[in-house]
Amino acid sequence: RNEPAPAANQIVAFKQKSSGPVGFMTTSAGAPIEVTDTSTLNKNLIFNEFFMDSLTHLVRERIPERLVHAKAGGAFGYFEVTHDITHICKAKMFSKIGKKTPMAARFSPVVVERGGTDTSRDARGFALKFYTEDGNFDIVGFNTPMYVYKDPILFPTFVRAQKRNPATNLIDGNMLWDFLTLRPESLHMFLIVFGDRGIPDGYRHMPGFGIHTFEVSNEAGDKHFIRFHFIPDAGIKNLRSAEAAKISGIDPDYATRDLYNAIASGKFPSWTVKIQILTLDDVKNARIDVFDVTKVLPQDEYPLHPLGRFVLNKNPINYFAEIEQLAFNPANLVTGIQGGPDKVFEARRLAYRDAQYYRLGANFNNIPVNCPIQTKVFAYNRDGVAPVKDNQRDIPNYYPNTFNGPVPYKEEKHAELIQIYQDEANNFEQARELYINEMTKDERSRLVENVLYSLGGAIQSLQDRAVKFFTLIHSDLGSRIEQGLQVNRTGFNWDHDI
């Protein structure tokens, strides 16, 4: 008989590693507790502390799920420098070859709710938190090298367009295709979502991208601009639509289970970390706006330079405490890494902090998994909902002060505004490249099939609009989708047959 997988066997393994019950049960306040019969009419339930304590706690167990990226798998490990980049970046975590920094990772589909399926056709979040000696550095990325739009005002609209119809409470193809065709720059990323990479085969075989072009600086104060790439050492693997649909019925937690089992059985997933590097002159002379998150930076012009690798070698011991409560924020930056100068990055500096105040409360950075474990916090924040930890003890609580409260660090100078060439939003050159040069003939056919599956459910005026933009990307893509839609119209009724 095969050994049961670690995830299926977790509770049995717990019993095996403990010599007996872990202790006497107590109330949350620590008092030993008796369990008495609650069904008898002859006793007051209100004196039953087990009942009172557990019931009142149970009804407070839920916190808001993340607005997006609600479902996830996550783990812990380390980042290790393999190549020197101190000539461009002075961040301590990159200071010498061989240096290791502890980290956390969380991988997540964007749209599905917390109880949804891991194998939906969607982009995936690729969020990393590095616990550096200068505080936490977060790269909150995707498994696609580009994002949907470059105007952050579209974030609420796009989230809504992908979520549920307000009347039917159903995911609604008309809403999605309305958005995609009103903001056609989004089709670049959606070619990937509808292509083979739209359903990764678990998280271990998924690449990651920081997407934004980050500004970094060296000891001399020179600026450079970099994009992060994370390449899975186990290779990229994806699922086909039919396979994914089947898995989704059998095991909606497929990717979460796979990550847990791999780590628990010592097959630690790892990623090679590479960066594209641009000088200020490269930025000024670039043919494209290198800060545009809907674009990739062509690798023939800006090649990948190796930087390091990261390894995930530790599962959470408690999922809620360590993964649900993880709070990533693109604004978590460290000395030497100034973040992206673009507007999407700027919007994100606000959104995540705000979301986490709502989701986890004002002191979410005091939750152990969010604490910068390699440095001490000296913030002028006090009080609020738990956890407050030591609440900065008796240190002066106002700034400035003359009584030895914490003093500011020398402020890092950001690059002045740079005059650069900015493209029209709907420039389809890169989408065309992706379709023609990066996708194989078979993948192009599967892309068309997957688009038809989704677009076939939308009304005709949206289908016509979509065909127009697919044709602008490439006439072959446009005509195959147009023909496919016509076959569907005559031979197949999506409303009734699906």
Ligand code: HEM
């Ligand atoms: C205007 C642009 C954007 C806004 C306003 C925004 C906002 C948000 C918000 C509010 C959350 C939930 C956070 C939480 O509750 O903890 C979230 C999660 C996330 N976002 Fe964004 N986002 C934007 C763009 C992006 C981009 C460009 C990327 C990828 C490069 C991205 C990747 C992620 C990931 C990976 C998560 C899940 C983090 C986790 O694992 O906890 N987002 N975003």
